[in-house]
Amino acid sequence: MNTGQKLWQEAKRIIPGGNQLLSKRAERFLPGLWPAYYDRAKGCEVWDLDGNHYYDFAQMGVGACVLGYADDDVNAAVIEAVNKGSMCTLNAPEEVALAKRLIGLHPWAEQARFARTGGEACAVAVRIGRAATGKGRVAFCGYHGWHDWYLAANIGDESNLDGQLLPGLSPTGLFRGLKESNLPFNYNRLDELEALTKRHDDIGVIIMEPQRGNAPAPGFLEGVRAIADRIGAVLIFDEVTSGFRVNMGGIHLTYGVEPDIAVFGKALGNGYPIAAIIGRRKAMDAAQSSFISSTMWTERVGYTAALATLEKMERLNVPARLTELGLRLNAGWERIAAETGVGVHIDGIPPLTHIGFTCPEAPAAQTFYTQQMLEKGYLLGAAVYMTNAYDEAIIDRFVADSATVFAELRAAQQDGSLEKRLKGGVIQAGFKRLT
Amino acid sequence: MNTGQKLWQEAKRIIPGGNQLLSKRAERFLPGLWPAYYDRAKGCEVWDLDGNHYYDFAQMGVGACVLGYADDDVNAAVIEAVNKGSMCTLNAPEEVALAKRLIGLHPWAEQARFARTGGEACAVAVRIGRAATGKGRVAFCGYHGWHDWYLAANIGDESNLDGQLLPGLSPTGLFRGLKESNLPFNYNRLDELEALTKRHDDIGVIIMEPQRGNAPAPGFLEGVRAIADRIGAVLIFDEVTSGFRVNMGGIHLTYGVEPDIAVFGKALGNGYPIAAIIGRRKAMDAAQSSFISSTMWTERVGYTAALATLEKMERLNVPARLTELGLRLNAGWERIAAETGVGVHIDGIPPLTHIGFTCPEAPAAQTFYTQQMLEKGYLLGAAVYMTNAYDEAIIDRFVADSATVFAELRAAQQDGSLEKRLKGGVIQAGFKRLT
Numbered sequence: 001m002n003t004g005q006k007l008w009q010e011a012k013r014i015i016p017g018g019n020q021l022l023s024k025r026a027e028r029f030l031p032g033l034w035p036a037y038y039d040r041a042k043g044c045e046v047w048d049l050d051g052n053h054y055y056d057f058a059q060m061g062v063g064a065c066v067l068g069y070a071d072d073d074v075n076a077a078v079i080e081a082v083n084k085g086s087m088c089t090l091n092a093p094e095e096v097a098l099a100k101r102l103i104g105l106h107p108w109a110e111q112a113r114f115a116r117t118g119g120e121a122c123a124v125a126v127r128i129g130r131a132a133t134g135k136g137r138v139a140f141c142g143y144h145g146w147h148d149w150y151l152a153a154n155i156g157d158e159s160n161l162d163g164q165l166l167p168g169l170s171p172t173g174l175f176r177g178l179k180e181s182n183l184p185f186n187y188n189r190l191d192e193l194e195a196l197t198k199r200h201d202d203i204g205v206i207i208m209e210p211q212r213g214n215a216p217a218p219g220f221l222e223g224v225r226a227i228a229d230r231i232g233a234v235l236i237f238d239e240v241t242s243g244f245r246v247n248m249g250g251i252h253l254t255y256g257v258e259p260d261i262a263v264f265g266k267a268l269g270n271g272y273p274i275a276a277i278i279g280r281r282k283a284m285d286a287a288q289s290s291f292i293s294s295t296m297w298t299e300r301v302g303y304t305a306a307l308a309t310l311e312k313m314e315r316l317n318v319p320a321r322l323t324e325l326g327l328r329l330n331a332g333w334e335r336i337a338a339e340t341g342v343g344v345h346i347d348g349i350p351p352l353t354h355i356g357f358t359c360p361e362a363p364a365a366q367t368f369y370t371q372q373m374l375e376k377g378y379l380l381g382a383a384v385y386m387t388n389a390y391d392e393a394i395i396d397r398f399v400a401d402s403a404t405v406f407a408e409l410r411a412a413q414q415d416g417s418l419e420k421r422l423k424g425g426v427i428q429a430g431f432k433r434l435t
Numbered sequence: 436m437n438t439g440q441k442l443w444q445e446a447k448r449i450i451p452g453g454n455q456l457l458s459k460r461a462e463r464f465l466p467g468l469w470p471a472y473y474d475r476a477k478g479c480e481v482w483d484l485d486g487n488h489y490y491d492f493a494q495m496g497v498g499a500c501v502l503g504y505a506d507d508d509v510n511a512a513v514i515e516a517v518n519k520g521s522m523c524t525l526n527a528p529e530e531v532a533l534a535k536r537l538i539g540l541h542p543w544a545e546q547a548r549f550a551r552t553g554g555e556a557c558a559v560a561v562r563i564g565r566a567a568t569g570k571g572r573v574a575f576c577g578y579h580g581w582h583d584w585y586l587a588a589n590i591g592d593e594s595n596l597d598g599q600l601l602p603g604l605s606p607t608g609l610f611r612g613l614k615e616s617n618l619p620f621n622y623n624r625l626d627e628l629e630a631l632t633k634r635h636d637d638i639g640v641i642i643m644e645p646q647r648g649n650a651p652a653p654g655f656l657e658g659v660r661a662i663a664d665r666i667g668a669v670l671i672f673d674e675v676t677s678g679f680r681v682n683m684g685g686i687h688l689t690y691g692v693e694p695d696i697a698v699f700g701k702a703l704g705n706g707y708p709i710a711a712i713i714g715r716r717k718a719m720d721a722a723q724s725s726f727i728s729s730t731m732w733t734e735r736v737g738y739t740a741a742l743a744t745l746e747k748m749e750r751l752n753v754p755a756r757l758t759e760l761g762l763r764l765n766a767g768w769e770r771i772a773a774e775t776g777v778g779v780h781i782d783g784i785p786p787l788t789h790i791g792f793t794c795p796e797a798p799a800a801q802t803f804y805t806q807q808m809l810e811k812g813y814l815l816g817a818a819v820y821m822t823n824a825y826d827e828a829i830i831d832r833f834v835a836d837s838a839t840v841f842a843e844l845r846a847a848q849q850d851g852s853l854e855k856r857l858k859g860g861v862i863q864a865g866f867k868r869l870t
């Protein structure tokens with residue numbers, strides 16, 4: 001057993017679930033074999049606790065590290081902030097600078113608040129939306145974190161969240177009075193949102209991911225905007241995952257539909273904890289009528305990291321580069337799939353691309369792909385978040401190595417040896433399997 | 436107007452409230468004159484945007500920086516983590532190390548989870564408690580942050596939170612179905628908690644600060660523990676403020692009463708965002724039945740900072756030092772109050788000591804004290820969090836300078852010129868005044 005797996009087994013005894021994020025649980029990638037822990041990471045390279053070296057094609061910090069791990073420019077700014085004191089009784093001026101920067105990138109927005117995690121920021125946005133309208137019910141689409149307001153959707157019907165990102169989320173640990181406080185509609189189903197507005201006259205907030213996987217149907221985002229205006233709801237775009245990948249800001253800028261509030265996290269600080277809530281004054285002013293306050297939101301590193309990340313991202317036009325690299329990877333996957341006869345489907349926006357196997361034994365195929373690529377020195381999951389630390393050479397090398405594995409996979413599928421070739425268990429997906 | 440005040444006025448236009456924490460709002464300290472922002476902080480010293488130098492007797496980062504600002508040892512560990520990559524697809528081994536460390540310091544605890552802010556950590560703890568018991572109602576005492584579950588106490592009766600830390604907290608922006616989900620009892624009032632258990636048979640969680648100000652009455656904490664056992668509730672001690680000040684861990688270790696879950700934040704990372712939830716396996720295991728997951732909780736710097744902070748805190752026996760320094764300050768205040776005839780009351784634990792003026796014009800007196808001390812080069816509020824960066828010399832110097840101000844204050848009280856001597860507005864306290 002490798003050193004990381006030994007530590008992972010120990011972690012699971014003293015940390016419920018083993019860590020703080022489902023997306024980083026070892027069983028999600030390669031049960032029994034995943035290195036689980038890192039010693040060092042730089043660019044798109046990772047060294048595990050045994051000194052093994054990998055190229056990261058798994059998640060790049062669950063999509064946080066768009067500029068790459070330990071980016072020199074971001075780190076220089078962070079280290080300066082650390083040396084000058086990251087916390088104080090007085091406020092950090094970088095907080096105001098980041099507010100100005102985000103408002104500058106989103107001309108419709110006039111004010112900003114900040115938090116440290118995407119889930120917190122969504123909870124702040126929903127609080128502000130409810131306070132602004134005085135109406136308590138929320139209509140939502142997509143994934144918005146672990147907080148009570150969101151999981152409440154599953155009280156009474158545990159399948160309400162299944163159509164969103166993670167199926168099987170349990171509402172255990174919530175007050176039952178939240179039943180029917182958060183009402184689901186599916187992406188591109190304007191009719192479902194319309195139906196909710198007919199059933200409930202007190203929807204004060206509509207929150208959604210403007211795009212996670214495939215593109216919005218023509219008129220969908222515009223339709224949601226029109227419904228929000230008609231019923232007097234605050235429209236929140238959760239851009240925690242979609243922000244700063246296809247353009248310098250929310251993906252909604254590309255579609256030309258403006259929310260009342262937008263939420264950012266993940267990519268904003270290139271891996272340093274920072275999250276933002278920006279919005280129109282009319283909505284944001286309601287933050288003053290509620291109590292939304294936290295000591296750790298005032299810390300300097302998060303603001304400094306975000307400012308340095310945005311500066312570099314804009315200077316190098318990183319979002320365009322992410323799309324370029326993502327398209328190159330997708331083309332490579334499609335080519336080798338055609339050459340080897342392995343059935344795959346490729347989804348998502350190019351900067352956040354997903355590969356799936358179409359065969360009946362898809363989880364075993366994914367496990368085999370990850371297992372063989374790990375031996376070739378890659379960390380691999382089903383989703384690849386692009387990073388500016390990739391270049392054409394590493395994408396091409398990854399595709400070439402994938403071609404070898406696809407050929408092995410095809411042979412294993414044909415002679416029925418796929419399961420036999422797995423050295424550990426099959427990957428586990430979804431909430432119920434990972435807990 | 437100083438540079439900090441100019442920036443603060445600008446901040447209030449683009450950030451509702453001006454910043455992310457009530458306790459750092461300029462009007463709370465010295466309206467119109469407070470420097471508001473810092474350029475650099477080191478030890479107990481702060482430099483503002485105009486290059487003015489201060490000793491911080493206000494809050495030391497709202498109590499986060501027990502070792503002092505930009506502590507060399509903590510920063511060395513943080514910078515190493517930054518250089519080795521603070522975020523990755525793989526997990527940070529320091530996460531497991533911190534779990535082990537906290538469990539080692541609290542022998543009754545078996546498992547740990549982590550978050551980034553104290554408010555988040557309390558929300559996680561309450562979620563786990565509700566999940567463990569299957570009972571939705573919470574009984575609470577004290578201050579536990581901005582989250583829905585807590586503010587719900589004020590739905591229907593906006594005075595329910597007034598007896599706790601901050602009076603006048605508005606429940607605006609909450610779903611009304613949370614009404615009576617969170618039930619208040621006052622500190623040292625076991626009878627009030629008993630009465631709640633008689634009225635409601637579905638209290639699954641009791642959460643409280645084991646000590647914020649004055650000491651628990653004999654038998655109070657033991658009585659709460661007994662009630663929790665009797666009704667089958669999970670007992671949570673919120674040690675976000677009280678932890679790591681009087682001893683190496685929760686203040687409950689001093690009193691010998693063990694909760695099922697304890698929550699830490701603030702001092703744990705010496706100002707770097709990290710918060711912890713530790714508990715007995717019986718309670719913590721329930722975390723597995725709920726969805727509690729966040730990308731930014733996995734970041735390395737928080738864990739690294741906490742480990743380095745705990746190492747230094749223990750090596751130098753910092754909690755004992757904080758008490759020593761706090762007692763010295765209290766003795767100084769008492770002496771100069773007696774010498775000058777200024778009426779004061781001193782409360783709290785020595786590491787977190789509060790001074791209040793007993794005269795009718797107390798807010799004006801506090802404002803005058805802060806105003807005059809600012810000119811002498813001190814940041815000052817009504818509470819002083821002790822830091823290891825203080826020494827006897829700076830405490831004595833602070834007391835000597837305070838003596839001069841107390842004499843001026845006494846003269847102003849006697850000739851009725853106090854209000855006239857204020858160069859700006861009187862300090863604003865409480866939620867309603869600060870928003």
